[in-house]
Amino acid sequence: MSVTRDQIVQWLENLAAVLSENKEYLTQLDSAIGDADHGINMTRGFNKVMEKLPGVADKDIGNILKTTGMTLISSVGGASGPLYGTFFMRSGMAVGAKETLNREDLYELLKAGVDGIVQRGRPVLADKTMYDAWAPALEALRSALDAGMETLPALSQAVAAAETGMKNTIPLQARKGRASYLGERSIGHQDPGATSSYLMLKSLLDTLQPA
Amino acid sequence: MKKLINAVDDVVREQLEGMASAHSDLLKVHFDPNYVYRADAPVAGKVAIISGGGSGHEPMHGGFVGMGMLHAACPGEVFTSPTPDQMYEAAKAVDSGAGVLFIVKNYTGDVLNFETAAELAFADGIRVQNILIDDDVAVKDSLYTAGRRGVGTTVLVEKIVGAAAEAGYSLDACADLCRRVNQYGRSMGMALTSCTVPAAGKPTFELGDAEMEIGIGIHGEPGQKRMPMSTADEIAEMMALEILDDPAYSRTVREWDNDAGSWVDKFLVDEPFQAGDQVIAFVNSMGGTPVSELYAIYRKLAQVCADKGVTIVRNLIGPYITSLEMQGCSITLLKADAEILKLWDAPVNTPGLRWGI
Numbered sequence: 001m002s003v004t005r006d007q008i009v010q011w012l013e014n015l016a017a018v019l020s021e022n023k024e025y026l027t028q029l030d031s032a033i034g035d036a037d038h039g040i041n042m043t044r045g046f047n048k049v050m051e052k053l054p055g056v057a058d059k060d061i062g063n064i065l066k067t068t069g070m071t072l073i074s075s076v077g078g079a080s081g082p083l084y085g086t087f088f089m090r091s092g093m094a095v096g097a098k099e100t101l102n103r104e105d106l107y108e109l110l111k112a113g114v115d116g117i118v119q120r121g122r123p124v125l126a127d128k129t130m131y132d133a134w135a136p137a138l139e140a141l142r143s144a145l146d147a148g149m150e151t152l153p154a155l156s157q158a159v160a161a162a163e164t165g166m167k168n169t170i171p172l173q174a175r176k177g178r179a180s181y182l183g184e185r186s187i188g189h190q191d192p193g194a195t196s197s198y199l200m201l202k203s204l205l206d207t208l209q210p211a
Numbered sequence: 212m213k214k215l216i217n218a219v220d221d222v223v224r225e226q227l228e229g230m231a232s233a234h235s236d237l238l239k240v241h242f243d244p245n246y247v248y249r250a251d252a253p254v255a256g257k258v259a260i261i262s263g264g265g266s267g268h269e270p271m272h273g274g275f276v277g278m279g280m281l282h283a284a285c286p287g288e289v290f291t292s293p294t295p296d297q298m299y300e301a302a303k304a305v306d307s308g309a310g311v312l313f314i315v316k317n318y319t320g321d322v323l324n325f326e327t328a329a330e331l332a333f334a335d336g337i338r339v340q341n342i343l344i345d346d347d348v349a350v351k352d353s354l355y356t357a358g359r360r361g362v363g364t365t366v367l368v369e370k371i372v373g374a375a376a377e378a379g380y381s382l383d384a385c386a387d388l389c390r391r392v393n394q395y396g397r398s399m400g401m402a403l404t405s406c407t408v409p410a411a412g413k414p415t416f417e418l419g420d421a422e423m424e425i426g427i428g429i430h431g432e433p434g435q436k437r438m439p440m441s442t443a444d445e446i447a448e449m450m451a452l453e454i455l456d457d458p459a460y461s462r463t464v465r466e467w468d469n470d471a472g473s474w475v476d477k478f479l480v481d482e483p484f485q486a487g488d489q490v491i492a493f494v495n496s497m498g499g500t501p502v503s504e505l506y507a508i509y510r511k512l513a514q515v516c517a518d519k520g521v522t523i524v525r526n527l528i529g530p531y532i533t534s535l536e537m538q539g540c541s542i543t544l545l546k547a548d549a550e551i552l553k554l555w556d557a558p559v560n561t562p563g564l565r566w567g568i
């Protein structure tokens with residue numbers, strides 16, 4: 001199957017709703033090992049994206065994603081603002097003027113976004129950040145596609161890997177971001193950014209999956 | 212939650228509106244994007260000093276905008292870093308052509324947002340320097356953490372580098388001074404109570420009546436360790452010794468290179484304090500602790516410094532870098548040479564600091 005522009009717009013809308021439903025949850029995760037604002041930051045950013053989206057919903061996918069990225073950069077703040085902002089800017093540049101995406105395009109979209117996160121924040125695996133959800137997800141997606149899987153089953157493997165990656169942050173001691181200041185006290189808590197990243201990928205799958 | 216606010220979403224905007232109307236002789240406020248800037252900016256021929264960070268630390272940074280200190284300050288939401296468009300627009304508004312120095316507290320959010328802003332400003336033809344403040348000795352290593360946080364030294368740096376800009380230092384000279392002053396400063400903070408971010412509605416962490424949190428940052432993030440409550444003397448001594456006995460600290464920072472148009476890594480080592488050092492001592496309230504208690508802390512701090520052969524030559528006591536209504540304090544010691552003292556004593560005219568005028 002190929003992913004249409006309308007589905008990308010639908011994904012962003014669903015994601016905004018999911019983040020707003022999880023606002024308290026994400027903020028509570030951030031209060032354990034951070035400064036209790038992650039859900040607030042993400043909701044503020046995606047509310048702004050919702051205001052901007054109607055103006056670009058008939059443009060190409062690259063344009064829609066880049067607008068999302070710029071909007072997040074200028075409204076989220078915190079560490080996650082420039083990181084997710086860069087994610088969407090880069091994913092937008094990667095798909096360019098396309099109006100539909102095949103499964104390889106979808107992989108390229110996500111890969112470019114994650115590369116953007118790595119360039120900006122320089123996380124490595126097991127630093128207890130959002131990258132711990134993205135890295136295994138991308139890897140799972142790559143091997144599923146290489147094994148010849150279709151978009152939906154491949155993406156659901158990626159979501160499962162992101163979920164495992166997210167849960168695997170619990171026993172880790174943070175080495176990046178605010179949580180790193182807690183030293184061993186960061187152990188035993190799930191990373192808020194890894195959680196929002198999982199929700200991002202999950203809502204992409206839920207959007208593409210026929211109900 | 213019991214606070215003097217109207218609506219949670221309007222807290223930052225209304226605070227800025229209040230500042231603008233209270234201090235119209237010194238500063239102006241631009242909205243969307245939000246930044247506070249000197250009423251007489253851009254100041255011809257002078258390097259522009261810009262800082263910023265989450266709100267909730269008042270008077271820092273907006274209260275330090277004015278002659279002899281900051282040219283602009285970019286406030287984020289409460290305890291949330293500002294966004295790059297704020298720093299970028301502020302830079303355009305206050306740059307006189309002599310360049311812009313960003314003073315950035317070392318928090319991942321602040322760092323990433325300021326780095327993005329520096330790239331935008333540079334692309335627009337503005338010469339820019341981006342210097343980190345990382346003085347919190349509660350953070351021991353830089354290898355397994357995001358490095359020391361920027362705390363009390365920030366206030367002293369803004370005063371000193373602001374005076375240098377006023378005196379006509381070049382952009383590179385301001386940056387070198389800023390880096391050096393940061394390397395001379397060390398801080399340690401503690402909390403007696405938590406604080407409540409208006410948008411969160413409940414305290415960031417719970418702290419029992421008989422407990423205190425040592426090694427706290429300035430965002431209500433939990434500190435390094437929790438201890439039974441003790442006396443002012445014991446607390447002051449413990450914090451002072453953490454600072455005075457802190458060994459050399461090293462880390463790699465990222466700075467902007469205007470010639471290469473890219474980021475460069477710099478390896479920096481802060482030398483420990485020594486007997487014979489002259490220092491500026493700064494005892495700060497986290498917001499909820501009265502000045503009377505700060506003097507009790509200062510009293511013991513002065514004794515500990517004297518015992519170590521360190522001479523306090525200037526001091527600053529009061530709430531300058533706060534965490535909303537948190538009770539607690541921080542101590543900053545800054546090694547001061549003749550140049551730094553001269554710049555410290557230079558006139559300053561801002562809502563938060565004012566002397567010599």
Ligand SMILES: Nc1ncnc2c1ncn2[C@@H]1O[C@H](COP(=O)(O)OP(=O)(O)O)[C@@H](O)[C@H]1O
Nearest residue numbers: 038078079080121123129130176177192193320
């Ligand atoms: N250097 C980094 N690289 C990648 N992700 C990071 C980095 N630093 C922090 N993060 C992510 O950002 C999340 C925190 O986001 P948020 O609470 O919005 O910002 P802040 O920490 O500035 O308050 C963390 O849970 C982590 O996943």
Ligand SMILES: [Mg+2]
Nearest residue numbers: 034035037038
């Ligand atoms: Mg946070």
